[in-house]
Amino acid sequence: MTNILELRNVTKQFGGLVAVNDVTTDIEEGSIVGLIGPNGAGKTTLFNMIANYFHPTSGTIHYKGNDITNVKVDKMAKLGIARTFQVTRPFGDMSIIDNIMVGGYLGTNNTKDVRKKAEEIYEYVAMTCNPLQVASEVTTVDRKKLEVGRALATAPDLLLLDEVMAGCNPQEKLELVECARKIRESGVTIIIIEHDIKTIMSCSDKIIMLDRGSKLVEGLPQEVGNDPRAISAYLGEDYVHVEG
Amino acid sequence: MNKQDEKLPGAAPVVDGKKGFLEGKLFLLIFAVLFATVPLGMSSFTQHILVLVLFYAFCASAWNILCGYIGVLSLGHSALMGIGAYTTTLLLVHFGVSPWIGMFIGAFLTGIVGVLIGFPCFRMSGPYFTLTTIAFAELLRVYLENTKEIFGMSTKGASGITVPYTGDNVAMLSFLGKIPFYYLMLALLVIILLITWGIDRSKLGYYFVAIRSDADAAESLGIKLLKYKLIGMFISAFFIAIAGAFYAQFFRYINPTRIFGLDMSIRIALIAVVGGQGKIFGPTIGAVILIPITELLSLYFGATLPGLHLFIYGVVMVLVVLFMPKGINDYVMRLFSWLEGLLFGRIRKAKETARTNS
Numbered sequence: 001m002t003n004i005l006e007l008r009n010v011t012k013q014f015g016g017l018v019a020v021n022d023v024t025t026d027i028e029e030g031s032i033v034g035l036i037g038p039n040g041a042g043k044t045t046l047f048n049m050i051a052n053y054f055h056p057t058s059g060t061i062h063y064k065g066n067d068i069t070n071v072k073v074d075k076m077a078k079l080g081i082a083r084t085f086q087v088t089r090p091f092g093d094m095s096i097i098d099n100i101m102v103g104g105y106l107g108t109n110n111t112k113d114v115r116k117k118a119e120e121i122y123e124y125v126a127m128t129c130n131p132l133q134v135a136s137e138v139t140t141v142d143r144k145k146l147e148v149g150r151a152l153a154t155a156p157d158l159l160l161l162d163e164v165m166a167g168c169n170p171q172e173k174l175e176l177v178e179c180a181r182k183i184r185e186s187g188v189t190i191i192i193i194e195h196d197i198k199t200i201m202s203c204s205d206k207i208i209m210l211d212r213g214s215k216l217v218e219g220l221p222q223e224v225g226n227d228p229r230a231i232s233a234y235l236g237e238d239y240v241h242v243e244g
Numbered sequence: 245m246n247k248q249d250e251k252l253p254g255a256a257p258v259v260d261g262k263k264g265f266l267e268g269k270l271f272l273l274i275f276a277v278l279f280a281t282v283p284l285g286m287s288s289f290t291q292h293i294l295v296l297v298l299f300y301a302f303c304a305s306a307w308n309i310l311c312g313y314i315g316v317l318s319l320g321h322s323a324l325m326g327i328g329a330y331t332t333t334l335l336l337v338h339f340g341v342s343p344w345i346g347m348f349i350g351a352f353l354t355g356i357v358g359v360l361i362g363f364p365c366f367r368m369s370g371p372y373f374t375l376t377t378i379a380f381a382e383l384l385r386v387y388l389e390n391t392k393e394i395f396g397m398s399t400k401g402a403s404g405i406t407v408p409y410t411g412d413n414v415a416m417l418s419f420l421g422k423i424p425f426y427y428l429m430l431a432l433l434v435i436i437l438l439i440t441w442g443i444d445r446s447k448l449g450y451y452f453v454a455i456r457s458d459a460d461a462a463e464s465l466g467i468k469l470l471k472y473k474l475i476g477m478f479i480s481a482f483f484i485a486i487a488g489a490f491y492a493q494f495f496r497y498i499n500p501t502r503i504f505g506l507d508m509s510i511r512i513a514l515i516a517v518v519g520g521q522g523k524i525f526g527p528t529i530g531a532v533i534l535i536p537i538t539e540l541l542s543l544y545f546g547a548t549l550p551g552l553h554l555f556i557y558g559v560v561m562v563l564v565v566l567f568m569p570k571g572i573n574d575y576v577m578r579l580f581s582w583l584e585g586l587l588f589g590r591i592r593k594a595k596e597t598a599r600t601n602s
Contacts, residue, residue, distance in 0.1 A: 051464065073463045073464065074463045074466055074467060074468045074469065075466070076464070076466070077464065077465055077466030078466050082464070082465075083464055085460075085461065085464075089458045089460065089461040090457075090458075090461075091453065091454050091457035091458060091461065091462075092457050092458075093453060093456070093457050093522070094450075094453060094454075094457065098450065098453075101450055102450050102451065102454045102462070102465055102467075103465045105447045105450055105451065106465065106466045108447075109446070109447050111445065111446060111447065114447075150461075150465065151464075151465075153465075154465055154466060
């Protein structure tokens with residue numbers, strides 16, 4: 001397996017605060033990677049650096065062998081990296097389909113094709129609302145799915161999902177996991193930030209755990225689940241009992 | 245459910261069966277016929293107001309392409325209009341170039357100026373962008389008021405230029421009556437509405453609205469913000485300059501205060517905001533409602549209560565912002581689709597009963 005993403009000694013400082021400290025890791029192509037850790041561990045900051053919302057203070061990020069450490073945000077989609085936002089950001093004036101179409105217009109002008117593709121994606125992410133409904137008025141889970149669908153419309157190779165399951169009930173979480181699996185099957189690599197440990201452990205190929213900006217543990221879900229450092233920093237003693 | 249339906253802008257009632265050819269177009273057709281015939285036989289004064297309605301509808305539509313769709317508030321569009329007007333007029337006065345040609349030279353020049361202004365301005369957002377556009381327009385106005393000539397061509401400073409009358413001559417865009425101006429303006433309005441319609445349903449329109457809704461999210465989908473803002477600026481500046489050229493030929497007098505002034509910018513922006521920003525017919529609806537009111541008010545109260553039209557403007561603005569934040573357009577469109585539903589529903593019913601009876 002080749003690595004789609006390689007992070008080397010990535011550090012981000014905001015003034016005196018070190019948000020992400022010397023993180024080095026590889027993401028394998030075609031895998032689902034879970035990024036976990038307590039609040040303030042630097043998960044979203046790391047995400048934003050991969051998506052180039054801001055650039056690392058030091059260290060490098062390579063994507064498919066090319067250095068993307070300082071690429072501009074608006075070039076990322078074309079490179080094949082798409083993201084969703086922790087707080088959903090639909091284009092509120094537009095319908096669901098139109099929202100997805102905005103993503104689909106990347107690299108093409110043909111409205112007819114783009115609309116057709118958007119309708120396929122609407123089916124693919126299994127949204128329950130009316131496709132012509134205004135995006136600001138749909139339920140949380142549909143907004144989350146819309147974020148995913150809109151990102152998918154840019155035809156990415158690497159998809160960054162920032163707390164995509166937050167605020168959803170267990171049933172909806174299952175739907176989203178199913179959706180993530182389906183996307184992975186189609187050959188897209190996924191990195192997910194998630195607080196629901198059970199869910200993320202069940203669907204990830206690899207878990208990376210951050211704590212206070214540094215990478216604490218990295219490995220298969222069951223390895224991380226049994227790691228005493230991970231248990232004391234974040235998972236808690238109860239986790240072992242629940243799993244056992 | 246009902247409440248949700250109400251909130252859907254411009255949602256046509258879902259009816260079973262095929263739509264008739266006219267359905268959804270009926271009112272467009274009625275208004276087209278109305279606009280095409282209404283000035284005939286009217287007094288010269290009424291014709292003048294009607295030309296102004298079309299003129300401001302056109303200006304606000306040009307403004308709308310940048311500001312309505314992309315969602316930046318420019319109050320410097322008068323400067324762009326002024327550049328168009330001065331270019332056309334100076335070419336006519338000094339080189340005898342027909343305004344038809346001068347119009348397009350001015351439009352291209354203004355488009356380029358717009359893009360050049362856009363580079364620094366679009367780095368700022370919200371009120372800072374607006375203030376920069378005002379500053380730019382005021383800069384040009386003050387400069388022109390205190391300059392006697394540009395590139396060796398006399399501009400007569402603050403006293404302005406009188407556009408020479410070249411006879412009732414189509415080739416020189418010069419007419420004796422108001423009617424030819426009316427139909428010229430109507431044609432221009434139709435063109436800009438068609439262009440807006442084209443933008444509205446193409447990649448450009450989708451990207452514009454995405455930038456307006458959430459610039460960060462738009463950027464994450466690969467939209468180059470500056471590029472699309474500059475495209476919007478070029479189109480908007482191009483057309484507002486054509487309006488400027490028309491203004492010069494229609495009034496046959498231009499001066500920096502009237503055409504570069506903040507008054508003109510605010511008036512254009514207000515018409516679009518009241519009518520409905522980012523909607524194809526919004527600015528036209530705004531102009532149809534606001535212009536007759538202001539012209540009649542300044543006619544009847546201009547001597548006794550000067551400035552009353554500005555007061556009315558303010559009141560209308562506040563009312564619209566409070567009660568119709570999306571502009572009048574939505575309500576007008578909903579009324580039309582309701583009326584059409586009523587009409588065509590009845591026709592369909594009549595046909596059904598005729599069929600079952602036979």
